[in-house]
Amino acid sequence: MHGSEFGDDQLKRAMGERLRKRLEQAAEKQRPLRVYTGYDPSAPDLHLGHSITLRKLRQFQDLGHDVTVVVGTMTATIGDTSDRASGRPRKTPTETTAAAQSYGEQCFTILDREKTHVVANGDWLSGLTLTDALELASNFTVQQFLARDNYRLRIDRSEPIGLHEFFYALLQGFDAVHLEADVQLGATEQLFNILAGAKLQEAFGQPPCVALTFPILVGTNGVERMSKSRGNYVGLTEAPNEQFGKIMSVSDETMIQWLGLVTNWPHDDVVAFRYQVERGELHPMVAKKQLAHHLVSLYHGVRAADEAQAAFENTHQRGLVPDDVVQTSITFPLGLVDALVAIGAANSKSAARRLLSGGAVMVNDVKVDADDAVINSPSLIKVGPRRFFRIVGS
RNA sequence: GGGUCGGUGCCCGAGCGGCCAAUGGGAUCUGGCUGUAAACCAGACGGCUUUGCCUACGGGGGUUCAAAUCCCUCCCGGCCCA
Structure with missing residues (x-):
């Protein structure tokens, strides 16, 4: 499992061990693992940031496991604040259902359409009663929540923390229970939410899921994490020329960071590639073109990638007028x-x-x-x- | 409910009677330099019939020659206490 990371080694070892056991059990019983990740439909497009977990799901899928993508139609109405030190605008149900559809479709740029379950968590979460919610909540303490960095920070700054925010982890956690998940993937800041799910699963008499977390992808400006709202993203369904151009405009340092996270290249190749760039054996611009070509071909095919590269070279490097004016x-x-x-x-x-x-x-x-x-x-x-x-x- | 602080341009935030279309930072755009990079430097960044005019500093009303700035009122929000 290259590329997964955790806050501490102990947890990483524990999760590695847990995953190994699950895989063994699965092989014995000839039952595929139920693997899932969730995305809140907070913006209309999936981007390269999402591709990290999507590609990992694809790997599980190719190994014969059972893959589910949860579109967080309900959780988006709370708004996840895991990745930020402030509140987040909440979505209305109307907004989320619209985005939910296109999310499902965009997932298939990476996942196998035939083998993927795309579900909306509003389908089961909206049926929970207050009694159910209280039961879920009783599994956690306020201190456990307040110990999180981003809450702590906000308290120190006298900034508001909405009571509803605490329900985010509960609801996401209940997704794991509902799906009887064996494995949940997410970005590093999702660890708390994922572990909340594992805890609830135990409370419901299920074996706790394995958490696999992945580094956060920086956006095209190389500083903040990639997100639609910051406008620093490369969309999975964007036009080939747009994708190619955006990737080329990324700094060399950012390119290096991206290599291991968004490409399908084997780990050893990524290492070698980096080494070549660092040694000056591969010009960064040439390297970036290779990256851009690779990524565009992942989402639009090799031919489109060839064309995008040609268009890029013509307009930007030779100063020619593009065809599609x-x-x-x-x-x-x-x-x-x-x-x-x-x-x-x-x-x-x-x-x-x-x-x-x-x-x-x-x-x-x-x-x-x-x-x-x-x-x-x-x-x-x-x-x-x-x-x-x-x-x-x- | 009590106390207190606040609502300013895409975002954050300064201004607290005229010199305010409003300092500064971020984002964005343009030019320069480059590898179309990044970083860096320079400029721009409400609109128009553009030496001027109009619209804007939560909404409405008022004081004043003059208000983002003062007063009244309404709406919305933060924090603390209960």
Whole structure:
């Protein structure tokens, strides 16, 4: 199990041991392990961060185990605060059901559609009674919750902690009970929630699940964790060119971090790859292209990856115009400022003027910075380093 | 319920009668440098019919020549105590 990590070695050993036993039992009884992970539908897209656990699920799947993806339609209405030192906006049931559907679909970029159960935890959690909830809650102490770093921090800062937040771990924990899970995967900060599940399972007379946690993926800016709301993500279903471009814009250091987490490369290959880059035997840019190509081919196939790479090299390295330039019809003559708004290059005329004065606009390969310029004929407009627009008469 | 602090631009936050479309940081955009990197440097960052005007500092009302800043009121929230 390369890539899994825990807060302390003791726990890691215990979990390793537990997993080994489970696998042995499973082999004896010829019963596949029930393995699951959950994602709250807090944003419409799954991204490379999710791919870490998804790929691990896929491995289990390929070994014949029973894989379930839980979409946290109910848990999202609480909002998990495990990864942050503040509250989180709660989702309404309407928002979550919409996202739930697309999550299921996006999972299949990695998982085998035929063999995967995609379920929504609202289906069973919403049926719990208050009596049930009290029963669940009685398995934990307030101190156990307050001992968590992020709660502690908030108390020290006199920042609010919602009472409902405590239910998050309970509900996620009950998912494990409901599924009778053998193994639960998650990012490192999920350890508390996963162990809460294991504890509840024991309370319900089930063997506690094995927790497997994985490092958090930093986003494209290389600092904060990848997330949709921070806008630093690479979506699993994004267009090949977008994926390729975003991966190439990542810093060398971030690329190195990503290698072991998001690729399908064997561990030894990753080590070797890193070593080559560090020794200067492999140029970081070439390395990054290989990474980008690999990832795009995972989600869109090799051919799309080839095309994305070619498109990238053409537009960014050779300065050529891409094939898929957006074309807009206008009526000539039209002031350049208005034209920039019409083609969507700027949100307002003021913004368009700013782009012009900043020297960002090229019309037919000529830089134009006068805001009284006028477009009289079909033109190719380049805005900034990578946005192209074609204007034709209507 | 009592006390107390607060609600400012995408986010965080400073301002506490005029010099405020509002300091600073983050995010974002643009330019420079580069390997389309990152880091770094520079600029921009409400809108418009752009030497000016309009809209904005929780909502409404008021004082004033002038209010994000003072007063009244309403709404919303934090913390502490009960």
